[in-house]
Amino acid sequence: MADFVIAGLILTVLPLALAVAAISDLFTMIIPNRVSAVIVIAFLLLAPLSGLAWSAIGMNIVAGLIVFSVCFALFAFNIMGGGDAKLMTAAALWFGFDHSLLVFLVAIAFVGGGLTLLFLFLRAQAFTVMAMGIPLPASVVSEKKIPYAIAIAIGGFLSFQDAPIVGLAMQMLS
Template identity: 35%
Template structure:
């Protein structure tokens, strides 16, 4: 019961980060820090598990690959931190599900924003508070990270 509540908090943090990314094209460090700090509580509630080393490997690997994507300007810094923090909740088997779901959701989000930017008149875009809808702007990938992570969680791939 407590573990389910902690997963609900994780999902709320992911949704809040996605909303901030839509409106400001940034993800505050608070979300990544809160997600990282919530994981040991979740792991303690679930009980001791020697396989948690996998979660640390996944976290480090995703963070390293994310930094390379950041250096190539494929992802923003907030996206990298949010994805790495979320990856901490997954073991090696679950990480494949997480990355696949995030990639799929991120691709859908990118296509959706490209479409929205083309069909919504620029005069309306300038009135909106959604920075992400501005023409030729970056895509708020935090939405894809949140959607992919939530789907991986819902499918039961979070560990332990």
């Protein structure tokens, strides 16, 4: 029973938190700090319970620190928002320092590129789109920034199954 609960939490916490962050970012251009905090705390509590080796947990933390360093530099140069940097760092903990982190980051890059092009198009055509009766959030119409948590969330969804902790959760269920 305990394994079922632990596996269920592993399989739901990160995707749900990423979805909350994406929706919040789309409509408010704000990613609540508590979302990133939940992702970090859940990983730190669930990783040892999942059977993830302490050395692997350490490497996941290293991955998070590396992602934080890069994101902090991007934030310092006003290329990335602070909420996006915290969300990517928190999510990177779940992927660790192996191929799953690379899959996660590449997925974010591709989805983010497509998302940026979509937002640029929608902003250029906002009045036409709204005249057709299609409502657009303020982040699409009036903001100059891109709600990048959407790309982070989709990248997370696309690469989630590659995370080592997810593999362990699936083993717990079998």
